[in-house]
Amino acid sequence: MLPTSLNLPMWAELEDCSGEVIELVPVKVKFRYRTDDPFAVVLDFAVGAEQWVRWHIARDLLAEGLAIPPGSADNAGMGDVLVAPCLDVPWRVWISLSSPTGVADFAFKRASLVDALAKTEALVPIGTESDRIDWDREFAALGGEAA
DSSP states (O other): OOOSEEEEEEEEEEEEOSSSSOEEEEEEEEEEEETTSTTEEEEEEEOSSSOEEEEEEEHHHHHHHHHSOTTOSOOBOOSSEEEEEOSSOTTEEEEEEEETTEEEEEEEEHHHHHHHHHHHHHHSOTTOGGGGOOHHHHHHHTTOOOO
16 A cells, blocks of 8 residues: 655755855755645755744646756746756756745755655656545535535
C-alpha cells in the first residue's frame, strides 16, 4: 500500500540583500504532500530554532516552473508565488514568495524539487487529483449540501 503523505527534508538558499553584498543563506525546508490535499505541496521554511513559516503552493505551478528550460527568462505563476529557472546556474530553480510583509527569494536545487514532485506523482498522478477529494465533506465544510 502506498503512503498517504510525504515529508521530505531539503535545503534552499535565501537571497539576502540586506547588506552591501548579496548573499545566499542556507535554510532548512520541509517539502510536504498529502493525498487528501492533492492539488497542493507545502513548503515549511525554518526561520528560527523552533519556528517555521508555511507556504501552500499549487503542485501544477511547481510542475510548470520546473518544465521551463534552465537559462530561460520565463517564469510560472503570477501574484504571490513565482517559480523560475536560474538564468546562469542550470541546476538552480528560484521560488519567489510575496506577502504583505515582503518578498523572499529562495534558490533550490532543481534535482531536489524534480525528485520531490515525482514522488507526489507516484502517490497521485497528475490529472487524477479531483478523484481524491471527498466532495461531500468539502460541501459540508462550506455549510452546504452535496448536489
